[in-house]
Amino acid sequence: MLSKELVAKSVEELAPLIKNKEISPVELTKAVIEQAEATQDKINSYMAIYKEEAMEEARKAEEEISNGIYRGMYHGIPMAVKDNIYMKDKVTTMSSKIHKDFVSDYDATVITKMKEAGIIFTGKLSMHEYAWGITNNNPHYGAVRNPWNLDKIPGGSSGGSGAAVAADATVATLGTDTAGSIRIPSSANGIVGLKQTFGRVSKYGVYPLAWTLDHVGPMTKTVKDAAGLLQVIAGFDSNDPTTVDVPVDNYLEQISGDVKGLVIGVNEEYFFNRVDSGIEKLVRAGIQKLVEQGAKVKEVKIPTLQYAEWAELVTSLSEASTIHHSDMLKRPEDFGNDIRMLFELGELPSAVDYLQAQQVRRQLKQDFQKAFEEVDILVAPTLPVLPNDIGDDFADLNGEKVDLIDNIIRFMGPLNLTGLPALSVPCGIDQGLPVGMQFIGPAFKEGRILNAGYAFEQTNPMQGKRPSLLETV
Template identity: 55%
Template structure:
């Protein structure tokens, strides 16, 4: 075996598990050897339990050996963002207020993964209450980027991004309200998919902003994102935002054939104020897709001019509504940055909120019209390379800007419209990964995945992985 089991993907491990060429126990032990070696310098986990998952791995091995194989997640160890409910287990939301919270039910996605035979090695670090994009957590410590531990991993699902990139979990789930799957996926050089709003149940996921929240896969490659989506997609009557729409067979429908497909490019918004080295990597990737037979067409989306306002008003007001009582009674228990944003969210009026929803409707109509003409829309995921931990400013073409002003510029429209959007690595800038965002029409995740799968065949990272040193901690 040329790679450690921990360095492999679901799509590589699943057939080996089924044939008995590798056991869930071997995979789990390999993962924990890396957790022991690297967790001290990355801080991707809030909690992990080696003994419990080893017991579960032995049970999974017995089931598979007895002929009760449940499918391609059976015996696969996963670690999930610590915002998804596990019955009778501590789920912190990365917070002090919920540090000892134990729900009395599983999140729907957790139930679905359990039914699929997946194993759970631990819960991953995140920005407090998912309300931020750095994962510099004041209660559990900052999560660090495996490519450069002085850099942020992005957020709010930063622990998921870092753990997948460092091969400390085979795959993960994150949540995304303004870009919190795609931002850390871009920053950590992995694949992150935000499915269509309503495609994956949010029941048992602590809310940030209920009309913008999504759950989705964060994985080492596109195949694994499709596999995870196969197992978590579907209608759930317990989630009032769930949509009863037919689900695809995402893994089996992957294709690298994009000949004749049309890529939409919006220059005036999605390529405005992008750091030039980042832009160069994304445009190079688009050229690769053109060489495979895709065609590029420039598109206009007028409502994008107001999308940043609509996203910010929606997210801050909905988040502050969730935390209103605790902000009154336990203000000091919030981290400084989250406390500031929650107070800010108390200021907009009902008029502001309703105007933002009118912008969302116009934006959704504009995108629907565009997707009558193109198959996907491609842009950078982030307009800059990841900054250092603690920095609240970024450099874009030698100009200094505020991190919060730029971090969700390109990801936010996907949340406002609820459209599927994926980040895939497309190269490096100064040793840090760059992500390309692929958006598609509602409930057409298979189209987004296939474009990403086609591009992935070019091996954009050249097989490079984070160069981690064994921790003495």
């Protein structure tokens, strides 16, 4: 099989080929690393490529599989991870200057679980500095570029992760999400991204941005790939007191593609307010495709959403600035200008502001809970605007120039505040750029949104379109 064909495949396609020894992890890993190297000067998605070690791990995986030891869907799959996830004896930079030489002496829990699943690590992926931004225009390591249009941002903070999956430079990856950092780049790069329920996946060994908002989750080519990767990383961890000890479902088994009778909630006032018309058209058409498969639509009210942006901002600013407080005092000039300003801003909210934000958060959770008594899932656009040009602070919303950050995190933050699971699935192309549709579910009901996302994915919303970069590499 040609390496171009090989790297374009999803995990759900590759796994049976590896299991049946039709392709070897060595051949696949070599092809993925070659693709990573071939695309690096164009999209700049990797911070480091672990060529020798990856090939060594691939040989080990091949040997195990040929001896009849097959560990499951992700055994022998090569992938890179976001550079804020610790790997023992490896540099983890957070794409920052301050941590450029930081080496962890232990593996993050998600890395330990991935190693047990037989995953091969090809390297670390670029991110917005300290995960505190949505453009991935990094002052220390250069901008990451969107494979669909190299002038555009890939979204952030997991921009390297989104771009690498879209460019076939990794088969799948993990990102982190504090105010949309998995879902934003997933939407912008035309891939699947899952922010699972808060407490479902351990954050031990993942450098924090804001303790009570951070999530670690899959970024993949298909919904089934995301379900399989969540299966690998989910579960209680005594090292992370925020994990919740509830049984891990078999996510792949919950994906039947049957949405007959599923009640889809639509919240017009917030999640369809001020959305670029091309995006709105695609998302509403996507909902219609589910209705054609037997789903029903019901409008729901979530009144506290009007205060969600404020509460998310106060919470994230306060927590992030606490984490970086001493470095801000000692070496402020070593931060990029954009995030230094945010850390300065984060010193301003008072304890009263922070605690009021937590009251809004509590009320918001209750509002969502009430909505889920009437509907099974909610569906919304992932982003209200398309990715803009690198270096531009404004996005285009129906011909009007609007603040990029405010708009791009509008539909993200409420799900970090509530900790509810949210899945972004590609729903089509507008002006040559991918658009994402967001599936939101009740706590710990990842299987439900994955199944709805899969049912939608089966309608072929992308119609086989691939990033323009892939035609030249």
